[in-house]
Amino acid sequence: MKLYFQNEFLGDIRNINVDGMWINAEITPSKNIDKFNDFFLAIVDEENDFEETNYNEEWLDDSNWYIIDDENRRMGIYIPAVYPDREINWRWR
Template sequence: MKLYYLNEFLGDIVNINVEGMWINAKIIPSKNIDKFNDFFSAIVDEENDFEETNYSEEWLDNSNWYIIDNENRKKGIYIPAVYPDGEISWRWR
């Protein structure tokens, strides 16, 4: 599987596990993901409130995030949680 934001490839997704409606995996990031590092850090930081006004409205639009599955099908997701250790979690839209 591959993670995309709009038409930008952000990384390969491997070692997929399903827990209820959440999908958890590892991401092998591409260089394109670097600009999202602060955004993802803020999303997963449970000790601080996420300030939407600090980020682009396009980044906050769930319709801009999707995964291309192993059969090359595009599947919409909600904004993924990408952790510093390479873990990724998401839900299908």
């Protein structure tokens, strides 16, 4: 599987596990993910309030995030949580 924001490839996803509505896996990031690092850190930081006004509106639009599966099908997801250890969690839209 592959993670995309709009038409931008952000990384390969492997070792997928399903836990109820949530999917978690490992992501091998592409260099394109670097500009999202602060955004993802803010999303997963449970100690602080997430300030939407600090980020690009397009990044906050769920319709811009999707996964391409191994059969080349595009499947929409809600904004993923990408952790510093490169764990990724998401839900299907």
